[in-house]
Amino acid sequence: MKLSMPRFEQAPVLVVGDVMLDRYWHGSTSRISPEAPVAVVKVNQIEDRPGGAANVALNIAALGAPVALVGVTGVDEAADSLSASLDAAGVTTRFQRIAHQPTIVKLRVMSRHQQLLRMDFEEPFATDAQALCAEVDALLSGVKVLVLSDYGKGALQNHQALIQVARAKGIAVLADPKGKDFAIYRGVNLLTPNLSEFETVVGHCLDEPALVTKGAQLMHELELGALLVTRGEHGMTLLRPGHPALHLPARAHEVFDVTGAGDTVISTLAAAIAAGEELPQAVALANLAAGIVVGKLGTAAISAPELRRAVQREEGSERGVLSPEQLLTTMDDARAHGERIVFTNGCFDILHAGHVTYLEQARALGDRLVVAVNDDASVSRLKGPGRPINSVDRRMAVLAGLGAVDWVVSFAEGTPENLIELIKPDVLVKGGDYGIDQVVGAEIVTAYGGTVKVLDLVENSSTTAIVNKIRSQ
Missing domain, CATH: 3.40.50.620 (HUPs)
Known part of the structure; x- marks a missing residue:
């Protein structure tokens, strides 16, 4: 399969989903607490990164594609930090801010590049689904791909309304699913569960033929345009009605941190499809991108030059x-x-x-x-x-x-x-x-x-x- 670098600057994408703030406290550990058998971390650096759907939008922007983001936050410092980071990256944000509910924050305590502890600050949002759908409808003009980045936190209340409004305008819909009910994603052009999410819905797959069979049945039942199952160290499997299964091996040279790898996959897919790439080529690009991002610490985005260099290695054009x-x-x-x-x-x-x-x-x-x-x-x-x-x-x-x-x-x-x-x-x-x-x-x-x-x-x-x-x- 021949790969080339898409014209991402001509590929506008809209992302809708659960935004969150990934916060990192970095510090050294040199002693055990006298109060309990735990390490004492002397925090010397605090770092905020967009997470969840916000990380998907950030990844798309890093590739050079125009991107807008619709999500739900609180009215607090974490929401302000998210907005500032995304604005600086060129992401257009439309947050539904809800008072008296906290913006979702994932706090990780790190020492020597190792995660010692994670604390989650979150409550399910009482999202105004009708207002969010109207916001999406208003932003779809000129967009080529809609991404539903679902973490099950409450931002997405009426999936079918969003899917239908996009499909009515001829816009492809990609969904990164959550939960046990995939029927809410009926009719999307591409569904991208990981293997665990997929098996939760269809049952355990003993081997690749079983995965292909159960995937084909799921596509038929939910009227999916295609299904991409990400399989960690076993790579990815792309299923399309009327086409043989496409199995792509994992491309990571060294796995350092898998946080946000799924975000990288769907963001690269969305930008590549919006740029006019055929689905197999878009999946191959996403596979390369995932291989890059798992070599980084924490939630991270890959840039267009990083992906371009990976494509050049793939095509043998480094020299x-x-x-x-x-x-x-x-x-x-x-x-x-x-x-x-x-x-x-x-x-x-x-x-x-x-x-x-x-x-x-x-x-x-x-x-x-x-x-x-x-x-x-x-x-x-x-x-x-x-x-x-x-x-x-x-x-x-x-x-x-x-x-x-x-x-x-x-x-x-x-x-x-x-x-x-x-x-x-x-x-x-x-x-x-x-x-x-x-x-x-x-x-x-x-x-x-x-x-x-x-x-x-x-x-x-x-x-x-x-x-x-x-x-x-």
């Missing part, structure tokens, strides 16, 4: 031969990590020691080196009949094998000006006895504040000389 489109995506990620891009170009028909030295020197001028290679037709125009000796695919393959070279791309024009204009390298490098004003693309690079460098070539190293010597034998 090597790329198309211009792949190169742009890869460079976006490199720049998001503060890396400096160096660009050079040439025919590189027969690679020799002079080329290797030159490319190593070019690479030393930045963090990543792009080598643009003339295609075969342009080499023939430049060098004459009988050239190139090696086809462009072979020339690029050899260059990609050099330690100094990160990415190799070809171009068909006589000069790489169009490519330089497209990718806008930080440093443009050319080898030879040139003035900077003679380097092709120099004006383009200097115009946007880039740097142009001319490097000396190694003496007595020339592809043309090698070719002539071979021909004279």
Whole structure:
């Protein structure tokens, strides 16, 4: 399955559900209390993070997608903290604030990255379901996906009203369910229970065939568009009517904390589907995202650059031969990590020691080196009949094998000006006895504040000389 990075900025999503504040008290432990056999934590840091449906919205915003959030809170400091954090992340919030009821707070006491204690402050909300549905209806204009993030805390009182108002507008509905009654999610486009939640409803599944059979029956009974069962270390299973089951293995390299992993899954799914991805591709992206987030401490969001880098690893485009489109995506990620891009170009028909030295020197001028290679037709125009000796695919393959070279791309024009204009390298490098004003693309690079460098070539190293010597034998 081929993956690509969706255009999340064009994927507006609305999240409705149970918002909560995840609060962390961090501190050191060096002694046991004289009052009871418990550790004494000297708190030196307090950290607040959006949790529940608020974490789903935060994850969507971190991917770069426009997102609004509807939920229920109290009228208190915790609600103010939630609003401030979400506003800072670019999330549009519409909270139904209920006096005399506390905002849900999950307080975790942490020491040396280990959770020692969790305390929950919560009461079921007396939500005004009609007002909440009207708020959702007003926000659906322009939205492509509605997410129901249900933690069973009372924000969602009339699931069917929300589902029907969205479906009537042609908006896909995704639901992360809670409880034993999945009938309240009837008609959603995608339901995303974890294995425990799924088995609570359908019964224990001895193996994957049993899971598939019971999942198919559930989809039929509830008229679901699709069912995604997240299975922890066993990955995910996507079921769709009329399609074979799709089993995806877990992608985590190291599991540090599974808190909020389900939020990451549904947020990535929602943003990817809103961006136009087909469901199998969206699920694969969500699987990659979950593999990243379980390596983090506590409730966390993953960013677009993190997901983009995971996609590049998946597609093998961290290094090597790329198309211009792949190169742009890869460079976006490199720049998001503060890396400096160096660009050079040439025919590189027969690679020799002079080329290797030159490319190593070019690479030393930045963090990543792009080598643009003339295609075969342009080499023939430049060098004459009988050239190139090696086809462009072979020339690029050899260059990609050099330690100094990160990415190799070809171009068909006589000069790489169009490519330089497209990718806008930080440093443009050319080898030879040139003035900077003679380097092709120099004006383009200097115009946007880039740097142009001319490097000396190694003496007595020339592809043309090698070719002539071979021909004279």
